[in-house]
Amino acid sequence: MRRFLTPGWLGLHALAIVLCGAFLGFGWWQFDRAQSGNDRSWAYTFEWPIFAIFVVVMWVKMIRDERAGVQPAPKVIEEPAEAEVKKEIIRQQEEEDPALAAYNRYLARLNAQSRGRG
Incomplete structure (x- = not known):
């Protein structure tokens, strides 16, 4: 768990929290506008929370990949033909x-x- 407390990971955690908060706030703002009669805002009311869900899914994926030790695939070394x-x-x-x-x-x-x- 210490590897998730490095400066790089702390920055990613903070970024995920800020983005989720902003996206949910934008969704709430669009909901208020939709309630006021702006029909186009109904689409944005659902779109912004979906962006927040995407951030959470990618954050979880990055953590799972880090815990599993997923490394990029090695380059293929071609052997010369006989x-x-x-x-x-x-x-x-x-x-x-x-x-x-x-x-x-x-x-x-x-x-x-x-x-x-x-």
Whole structure:
């Protein structure tokens, strides 16, 4: 529990309390305005408390993550492929696909025809 009493955590606790108080106060203010006949304020009457609930949910999540020791995922270290695998990959990429070659010839013919008309 001491880790939640560090200056950084105390600041987060204070921020959460201030935000919740402000959001609930804004909700009450909008409720008063809605009671006075401002119909648009009815939506804000419910919106501001939802913001306060969001702050509480995120505050609890941060505390739970800290207690569980959740760390960011480590970067993936890619291992180099064996030389034989690399050669096979290069060979497959260099082979000409007959269907692709036919399609490229078709596109070249269409391009030549369109230039002849232009």
